[in-house]
Amino acid sequence: MSAELQSKDILAKAEALRNSLSSGFRDEIVKSLYTEAEHIAKRAVKTAAEKRYDLDQKIDRLVTSPWTGLPIMLLLLTVIIWLTVSGANVVSGWIAVVLFGIGDYGRALFNQIGMPWWITGFIWDGVYLGLAWVVSVMLPPMMIFFPAFTFMEDLGYLPRVAFNLDWLFKKSGAHGKQSLTMAMGFGCNAAGVIATRVIDSPRERLIAILTNNFVPCNGRFPTLIMLATVFVAAAFPPALTSFIAAGTVVGVVLIGVFFTFLASWILSKTLLKGEASAFTLELPPYRRPNVSRILYTSIIDRTIFVLWRAMQTAAPAGAIIWIMANVSIGDSNLARATADWLNPFGLLLGLDGVILLAYIIAIPANEIVVPTMMMVYMGAGMMINGPTSNNEIFDLLVNGNGWTMLTAVNLMLFALLHNPCATTIMTIYKETKSYKWATLSVVMTLGTAFVVTFLTASFARLMGWA
């Protein structure tokens, strides 16, 4: 009883004392902590004269000046993406040979012991093929992109990019560090969403999370490159093909960047209203990158983490794709029938039913959109690569399935703007701990994709181009 009374008295006393504190006492506490720390540091640490930052300053002037800063930035981004895309192609081929070889072997084994065809098909042509496809297409670009990105990060260059671009983000109500999470998004949007943890104010962080998907990730680059090569570049002399194709892809990326800013601006004026909060960005001194740390962060923290999440969704998707291709309805199959049913809506958007179907069942990973499309177009029973030469692809799509230039352009736009893949949606949920934001990320992007493709299709038809 008396102890109870005493603690009450103490609390009351504390309350009274707190009211008599000056409002600046927190500042005083921090100041005294810093003074003490300075005191200790002065005794323990010997520093050379203050000229230590000379080299850093020279580099900083170079990478933040208007004439050299922006070109350096664009050059580095181009080099990294080029390295990723071209290098990944080679490695993907190797992995595909090994993994698909295992698949062939497994299928042969199952046939030998007399398994029913549908068990063999479901397991090896469905679940396993889905997994193998995602691993072989997803792993190599990430193994190249993430170490390159982490290298720039470790070097200390990335904060300078945020510093250079901050004015753009400030105008759209976002944080300069969003440029870094966007760059990460080129590697993988799920990784980009995780990378938003570097933004310490909640409002700006949500903006970065919700708009990250407007940056096309590795998984979407092959689709964009294929379309740019087969449709856009084909109209130019062969010597210019790769140049025009690259230019088209860059153009698409810029459209994505434009939509990122537009969406950030709209969000910061509506749902995420608020003033820009503390923008404090540390520009660390340049350091020699630490190779083992780069490998650890990029391979374990990023690549394996993302790949594992993707595999969890790819296996069931592979199963569903196989079932849809192998359940027959009359003389057609379930996939074809669904695509026909979706066709009117697809045409309205300047696409077709098969494309929409591919995007619906390939929601776990954008990498399997094209194989799924090819499967339906060619009436195959499992995901396939499609024809090897550009002319054959052109022939299959245009003469065989009624594609036009509009279809190609709108598919590029749709690939750029559509909803995040299942892995990214899952990551958004885990990062925000809210179904609301995860749902919004889907509704917002899918809505944009529908509206934009519908408008381009209507415009093209009105002008008589398609």
Place this chain on the structure above:
Amino acid sequence: MNFTYWSVVIAVLIIATFLPRVGLIAVYKTYRTAKDREQVEDALKHLLDREQQGRHASPVSIAGTLDIPLGKATQLIENMETQELLETRGNELHLTSKGERWALHVIRAHRLWERFLADEARMPLEQVHNEAQRREHSLTELELNDLDAALGHPTRDPHGDPIPTREGTLPKVEGMPITAWQTDRPVRIVHLEDEPALAYEQILAAGLRLGQVIRILEKTQNRYLLSDGETEYKLAPAVAANVHVAALPESEMLKREAIPLVELAHDQRGEIVMLDDAVQGFTRRRFLDLGLTPGTVIYPELQNFFGDPRAYRIRGTLIALRKDQAAQIWVKSI
């Protein structure tokens, strides 16, 4: 067949109506209770406000403030009387001590919400009041104490109004309307009255803000001409009466010799004098974490090619700050 169909429909309807907690009736009741509480609390605030001004509330004034018909207001007053929240003496309404305690609770909720919305959620200042108006009715005493502790026991809301303490005492505002200030010595804005909203918006639109130090340059019957040394502000006397000021404290004199960090030239070194009082909550904590404490040497080192942000060398590290933030850090050139 038809009979079964209709009985199923009716059964579903009955369940949807009477289900506890999620049924229509239950939802409506919860809504009604919340609305009733809101009305009672708004009436209490009005009564307290009148009492602080030394006037008395009447059924008519309650009806006017809450925007309800007089009959409803009378009924509300009767309800509140049975709950012992107020007493009627003739046409005058008086708060009981229970009513006053409750009223202070609501005011505390309102002002703590304003603090939270302005400092932590970084909502624009002109929207803070309306948002807090919607949220002030939903918190219990305990939740409010938690919010208070999380915000670090603030004593003022973003408009400079005192926040009632946990025990239910309301510190007095020491300021007076600028219209009552006689000399031309500089004064500090300690409070911007946020009601009526129209006048408040005009004050914000003119660019005046809390904590600003100003001088009266000229006062006539039609207008007040104020200056902070750089910009001149013109206000109608009726609007100016909503700007409350107090004599400058000693520490403010420091600031008058300092310049904002953003004005420090590229080849100048500065020493931090203080962080502006307008920086609170999240931003202030962030600044302090970075070591932006009084007495620290700071100088600009790197300029973005669009002029914003600028990077400053402080305690051996390079920190980039945006213009609007650097404007809130006061330094003296050394």
